[in-house]
Amino acid sequence: MTITVRLFASCAEIAGANQTTVPVDVTSTVRDVRHSLERMFGRELIARSMIAVNAAYANDTDRIADGDEIALIPPVAGG
Amino acid sequence: MRERPERCAVVEHAIDIAALIAEVSNERHGAVATFIGTVRNVNDGRAVIALEYSAYAEMAERELRQIIDEMHTRWPESNVAVEHRIGVLALGDIAVAIAVADPHRGPACDACRFVIEELKRRVPIWKREHYADGTREWIDPTQQVVRA
Numbered sequence: 373m374t375i376t377v378r379l380f381a382s383c384a385e386i387a388g389a390n391q392t393t394v395p396v397d398v399t400s401t402v403r404d405v406r407h408s409l410e411r412m413f414g415r416e417l418i419a420r421s422m423i424a425v426n427a428a429y430a431n432d433t434d435r436i437a438d439g440d441e442i443a444l445i446p447p448v449a450g451g
Numbered sequence: 452m453r454e455r456p457e458r459c460a461v462v463e464h465a466i467d468i469a470a471l472i473a474e475v476s477n478e479r480h481g482a483v484a485t486f487i488g489t490v491r492n493v494n495d496g497r498a499v500i501a502l503e504y505s506a507y508a509e510m511a512e513r514e515l516r517q518i519i520d521e522m523h524t525r526w527p528e529s530n531v532a533v534e535h536r537i538g539v540l541a542l543g544d545i546a547v548a549i550a551v552a553d554p555h556r557g558p559a560c561d562a563c564r565f566v567i568e569e570l571k572r573r574v575p576i577w578k579r580e581h582y583a584d585g586t587r588e589w590i591d592p593t594q595q596v597v598r599a
Contacts, residue, residue, distance in 0.1 A: 380507055381577035382589035420593050424575070427510035443507055443575075447593045450504070450511075450535060450576030451488050451547045451567060 373397065375436060377409065378443040383421070386413060396436050403432040409444060421446045458532040459515035461508045461576070466545040471532040475552035480530070484559035486567045488547040490540045494590075498583040504537040504546060507575040511535070518569045522551075526562040529553040533566060535576055546578075 374393040384390050394408035402423045410418045422445040423430050429445070436442065458474055472483055490502045519531055533549045540546055549566050553559035570576075571592075579589045 378507070380575070381505060381579070382591070385589065420591070424507070424510055427507070427513050429573075443510065445507070445510075445575050446577070446589075447591045448571075448573065448575055449578045449590045449592050450506070450574045451571040 373438070375400075375405075375438075375440065375442055377405065378441070380443070381446055381449075383413060383417070383444050383446050400436045401432065402430045402434045402436065405436060405442060406432065413444075417446065418444075457519055457530060458534065459512060459519055460534050461506045461511050462534050462536050463538050464536070466534050466536055466548045468545065468548045468550070471534065471548055471550040472552075474532040475530040475550045477530070477552070479528075479554060480552035480559075481554050482556040482559040483550060483552045484556070484563040485551075486547070486549040486563050487545055488567070490542050490544050490546055492542050494580055497580070499542070499580050500583050501539050501541055501581040502544075502546065503539045503579040503581060503587075504535070505577050505579075506535070506537050508537075510575050514574045515570065518566055518574075521569070522562050522565055525565070526551075526553060526558040528555075529558055529562045531562065531566060533570070535570070535574070537576070539581075 375396045376391050378391050379387050424443040425440050530552045535547045551559050551563040579587050581587050
């Protein structure tokens, strides 16, 4: 199955879209999502970015569940 | 005691700092500290003409709420209101404003500093600089910018 990843800022610009999809299965973790995103954005940018699951920062070992809202969070620059 | 949830919002309108001060002020407090972040005209030697902010709004407000909770554990008497504006902002516009009230000045200043530092560290908001030469660039604070 696939899951939608919301994109923002520089990542949305690179993708030309505000979301993308990555393949996942029942054992997928945040780290797996990272690896999938590296193909689109490059390892270096993904290494400097965070992943959010359901609007909260996630750890690489967190599991992805069906229906989770995933977001790619490039280095933040508020304020 | 806090009677109602403190304001922490991502907004698209011009920020009214006086309104934020009024929100946090009451007779318990003897001090109000504020931080105002504005759009400036030069970054890293390049002439900036506008600053475009975007946000993952639901998560930004959630992170702001967590920052406020952490603030309260360290400064239990303080009240806070914070707004961050998104959209295309002109030079001099207020991008972010924080008001913290406390019975005493030390906690008010310290708590205000805490909120802006944590906001910049972790709230999912991004900025794109618009330059005088027509180019635009998303800002990555983790990158060293190398100019040829």
